[in-house]
Amino acid sequence: MEEKQITIKKSSGNLEPFSSRKLKDSLRNCDVSSDEIDSIISQVIPQLYDGISSKEVHNKVFPLLKKYDRISASKYLLKKGIFELGPTGFPFERLIAALLMEKGYHATVSVVLNGKCVTHEIDVLAEKDRNTYAIECKFHSHPKDVSNVQVPLYINSRFLDVQQQWNFDPKKTTHLKQGWLVTNTRFTIDAVNYGKCIGLTLMSWNYPKNNGMKANIDAYGLYPITVLTTLTKKEKNQLIAKNIILVKELVKEPYHLNEMEISPGKINKILLEAGQLCRTKL
Structure with a gap:
């Protein structure tokens, strides 16, 4: 596919040319398969426009990635997930x-x-x-x-x-x-x-x-709980308030989920994602 000649506005405010290679590398680093990467790229590129922010690009990629592989989607959230550990340090x-x-x-x-x-x-x-x-x-x-x-x-x-x-x-x-x-x-x-x-x-x-x-x-494999796609923002904050910061801590102490207003079915989905993420290392 021919590369669209557009610029991306980075979070720093700087502009740089869009590079499908960089996006592919980012997805590959999240353990996404080659076929899935090609499919995601082919769907995202037509949606890009000159001056689009890197955050908007991320927001277009994430739902597609989540559809293919929830664990790779969790890894793709890592940078954002660390920001969500705030506001305190x-x-x-x-x-x-x-x-x-x-x-x-x-x-x-x-x-x-x-x-x-x-x-x-x-x-x-x-x-x-x-x-x-x-x-x-x-x-x-x-x-x-x-x-x-x-x-x-x-x-x-x-x-x-x-x-x-x-x-x-x-x-x-x-x-x-x-x-x-x-x-x-x-x-x-x-x-x-x-x-x-x-x-x-x-x-x-x-x-x-x-x-x-x-x-x-x-x-x-030390992922923060804020990368889990099965948790809402409110649920993430509730777990952080309980001093559960890492996914592996939630796997070891799953009873914290029972103390929250979460259905048994959803708890099973959360623990499945958490367990798979803990076992996966790049």
């Missing part, structure tokens, strides 16, 4: 802590530590191989929001204050080695360059390349 912190634990760290959320000068609340404190890491989670509710260089500057100053106190405390049994900064959107180039220069580990939606948030969530 705590569920996002829980997600990052869970990811670190999958990587072999012992992780604790919301820890207050004394610095040399003042006290600081650390979003996630992680320990592995007698080294400790202080992780700051910068959650954004909108894709337009980015973390500029001021954010790692501030995070690094807090880390250094805590590090001076921690590593000179004879009661500590680990070395406070490094600060990390994690965001669900993206960093500016200056923020990335500053992080590299001072040794601050950065992670965003797709940074570092092939090792960003999306890649790790897919690799470990």
Whole structure:
């Protein structure tokens, strides 16, 4: 099919040419079969127009994908699903802590530590191989929001204050080695360059390349409950209020659904989708 020469308005406000290859790659990353990808592309392209937003494209693709494969549709919702973990940053912190634990760290959320000068609340404190890491989670509710260089500057100053106190405390049994900064959107180039220069580990939606948030969530199957297509927004919020953040947590504690106004038939559909998603890794 001949490519339509149109521009897409990204969430950042920037315009870029529409690329069916990028859309195909996005669907392929969600484990969609080649035949299904071709069918979806052939149905979506005629609906596109010059200046259409990336959100509108997503909204046209999703119902078609959901019709073919509900599990792939759940994965396609991942970026949006993370935004829906807000408005507070705590569920996002829980997600990052869970990811670190999958990587072999012992992780604790919301820890207050004394610095040399003042006290600081650390979003996630992680320990592995007698080294400790202080992780700051910068959650954004909108894709337009980015973390500029001021954010790692501030995070690094807090880390250094805590590090001076921690590593000179004879009661500590680990070395406070490094600060990390994690965001669900993206960093500016200056923020990335500053992080590299001072040794601050950065992670965003797709940074570092092939090792960003999306890649790790897919690799470990750590999907938030907000990607489940069988749940309404109200039901997702109710589960988050019960501190059920991850799909795998819902699979382990399905009784939470019985406490909500959900029919037995729908509960079965929710748990079927959740179970399949937990078993599927890219």
